[in-house]
Amino acid sequence: MARPGRLAFVPARYGPGVVGGAEAMLGEIARGLAGRGWDVDVLTTTARDHFSWAAEFPAGVTREDGVTVHRFPAVVDTPRRVRAAINAAIVARQPIAAADQMAWLNDDMRVPELFDHLLEHGDGYRAVVFAPYLFWPAYVGAQLLGERAVLVPCLHDEPEARLEIFRPLFESVGRVWFLSEPERDLARTIFPALAEHRVVGSGVRVPDRYDPEGFRARHGIDGPFVLYVGRRERNKNWDHLLDTFGRAVTRSSMPLSLVSIGSSEISVPNALTDRVIDLGVVTDAERDDAFAAADAYVQPSAYESFSRTMMEAWLAGTLVIANGAAAVSRWHCERSDAGLVYDDDAEFEECLRFVAEAPEAARAIAKAGRSYAIEAASWVTVLDTIEADLTAAVSSER
Amino acid sequence: MRVLFVTGYPPPFDARARAAAEHVRALRADGHPVEVLSPAPSAAHHHSELGAWRSLPSMIRRFRRFDRVVVEEELLRAAPLRAGLRAARAVETWRAPTAASARPVEPVTVWPTDRDGAMAEIRARAGHRPAPRASGVHDDPGARIRQVPPLVLPEPTSTRPGASTVQKVVRRLTRWQVDPIVGRVNQMRAALIDQFETLERPDGR
Numbered sequence: 001m002a003r004p005g006r007l008a009f010v011p012a013r014y015g016p017g018v019v020g021g022a023e024a025m026l027g028e029i030a031r032g033l034a035g036r037g038w039d040v041d042v043l044t045t046t047a048r049d050h051f052s053w054a055a056e057f058p059a060g061v062t063r064e065d066g067v068t069v070h071r072f073p074a075v076v077d078t079p080r081r082v083r084a085a086i087n088a089a090i091v092a093r094q095p096i097a098a099a100d101q102m103a104w105l106n107d108d109m110r111v112p113e114l115f116d117h118l119l120e121h122g123d124g125y126r127a128v129v130f131a132p133y134l135f136w137p138a139y140v141g142a143q144l145l146g147e148r149a150v151l152v153p154c155l156h157d158e159p160e161a162r163l164e165i166f167r168p169l170f171e172s173v174g175r176v177w178f179l180s181e182p183e184r185d186l187a188r189t190i191f192p193a194l195a196e197h198r199v200v201g202s203g204v205r206v207p208d209r210y211d212p213e214g215f216r217a218r219h220g221i222d223g224p225f226v227l228y229v230g231r232r233e234r235n236k237n238w239d240h241l242l243d244t245f246g247r248a249v250t251r252s253s254m255p256l257s258l259v260s261i262g263s264s265e266i267s268v269p270n271a272l273t274d275r276v277i278d279l280g281v282v283t284d285a286e287r288d289d290a291f292a293a294a295d296a297y298v299q300p301s302a303y304e305s306f307s308r309t310m311m312e313a314w315l316a317g318t319l320v321i322a323n324g325a326a327a328v329s330r331w332h333c334e335r336s337d338a339g340l341v342y343d344d345d346a347e348f349e350e351c352l353r354f355v356a357e358a359p360e361a362a363r364a365i366a367k368a369g370r371s372y373a374i375e376a377a378s379w380v381t382v383l384d385t386i387e388a389d390l391t392a393a394v395s396s397e398r
Numbered sequence: 399m400r401v402l403f404v405t406g407y408p409p410p411f412d413a414r415a416r417a418a419a420e421h422v423r424a425l426r427a428d429g430h431p432v433e434v435l436s437p438a439p440s441a442a443h444h445h446s447e448l449g450a451w452r453s454l455p456s457m458i459r460r461f462r463r464f465d466r467v468v469v470e471e472e473l474l475r476a477a478p479l480r481a482g483l484r485a486a487r488a489v490e491t492w493r494a495p496t497a498a499s500a501r502p503v504e505p506v507t508v509w510p511t512d513r514d515g516a517m518a519e520i521r522a523r524a525g526h527r528p529a530p531r532a533s534g535v536h537d538d539p540g541a542r543i544r545q546v547p548p549l550v551l552p553e554p555t556s557t558r559p560g561a562s563t564v565q566k567v568v569r570r571l572t573r574w575q576v577d578p579i580v581g582r583v584n585q586m587r588a589a590l591i592d593q594f595e596t597l598e599r600p601d602g603r
Contacts, residue, residue: 041477076437077445078439089581094581094585095548095581095584095585095587095588097584098548099550100550102409103438105409105440106438106439106440107439110439110441112434112438112441112442112443115408117443119419119422119423120423120426138410140408140409140441141408143408143411144408144411144419163503165409168411237592240477265564
């Protein structure tokens with residue numbers, strides 16, 4: 001049944017090979033709502049990589065999986081020196097003048113043609129959904145459209161969130177959708193005049209089957225291993241994971257390997273080359289099999305607003321070991337009773353030792369995770385909530 | 399008619415930039431293809447340091463490609479921009495609507511004719527204004543320090559030929575010494591504001 005009004009979703013990147021939780025989530029919602037009869041546009045850039053922003057998809061309009069995709073060129077025409085200098089001050093939590101904050105925002109990828117599209121056609125959409133809040137398209141587009149904009153911030157407790165330029169963004173949009181209660185609570189703390197908001201959650205696709213033995217055979221993996229899936233970047237604590245994993249397994253002679261899946265080239269120290277297996281970007285099915293084959297999944301990031309990969313690990317019956325610095329990861333582990341949380345390197349090492357010495361116990365603990373993930377990350381529930389919110393917005397406008 | 403609009407543009411979304419975006423929308427609605435040139439990177443199609451003489455050649459080349467150049471009046475203070483505009487086929491100035499015209503008008507309240515109603519109205523109105531302090535001190539030191547803007551070093555740009563290059567070199571050479579001082583001054587300002595706000599809170603917390 002057709003739904004009233006057109007919707008637009010604005011991820012900074014969209015399409016095959018794009019790695020990123022916010023982008024994947026927005027794409028799933030867009031296609032899910034299209035499947036339920038909504039007329040859906042995706043407004044995005046021609047980029048696949050969020051460092052270079054190089055044009056890897058053609059600009060223009062295409063029809064993909066039931067949605068109309070408009071791709072606009074991402075413009076990077078400054079040396080980004082201002083951004084780099086101010087970034088250092090942000091990380092050091094130094095006071096930064098508002099004008100410098102704005103210069104920091106604008107000295108990065110910009111999408112003027114997307115701005116033009118929203119300026120001319122924004123009024124034609126029932127709602128336009130932006131994510132995540134840190135990227136230029138969301139910052140600019142959401143404030144341009146105001147009441148018509150829905151922000152899915154994917155907020156973490158990062159220093160950037162405290163910049164005053166983000167206040168008008170969170171306070172002027174029509175509504176804000178959060179992925180979890182801890183994310184909402186954080187936003188309420190930072191933005192006292194937060195716009196109308198609700199927790200809509202996020203979902204994961206439940207695989208029909210897993211092939212853990214096939215995965216091990218395809219990649220020649222014999223012994224026990226822990227898995228990391230995601231962007232291999234400093235922001236996600238990848239470097240720290242590599243470092244602490246190396247020290248732990250070397251000192252304790254644990255027979256564990258680290259299998260890593262995701263974007264960005266990685267550099268493995270010589271001493272760890274026989275312990276770290278880099279698979280790069282793989283298909284969704286191969287990633288699912290990796291989750292099932294692993295003895296544990298490690299979530300080292302301190303900045304999570306939902307953590308799709310933790311859900312995927314639990315669906316596969318695999319134990320999660322999470323950095324307790326991310327309130328959302330801790331929250332999931334405590335609610336599910338299926339994950340271990342560490343607060344320092346020593347605790348992380350003991351988590352690894354547990355997996356190495358008691359794999360059966362690890363499997364037993366992880367068992368509760370599948371039902372938790374199915375309930376907490378159901379796309380049906382997420383889409384029902386979103387449709388109800390959109391319909392309420394439509395009704396209140398009449 | 400191909401139009402180049404030279405203006406401050408979002409972000410930030412202040413009244414001036416929003417008005418500029420609305421003007422672009424209006425020009426396009428009239429059928430004109432419009433491109434925007436802003437003095438700093440923004441949602442505009444182009445950006446250029448309008449106050450720097452080194453930008454002049456590129457400005458001239460750009461202006462010649464359009465049938466009309468519309469310039470935000472405030473930007474005309476930049477001499478290189480004024481010089482470049484001599485190469486344009488047609489120039490028009492545009493002024494952002496002033497904030498005064500957008501200021502909301504306070505609703506006129508009709509006063510009640512009975513005493514209780516009048517007193518209620520008086521109290522209601524008084525409640526919207528800060529009450530004088532019981533101590534009789536009418537000065538608000540917190541407000542005064544808040545009115546002092548954070549210390550920001552001036553941009554090393556000058557309309558005089560060559561001056562901005564010298565300014566940039568001086569800025570670069572003294573950055574190691576000056577930047578920590580600026581940071582410390584702003585930290586002290588923030589600490590003072592925090593302190594005053596704590597003191598001004600009724601519960602003193």
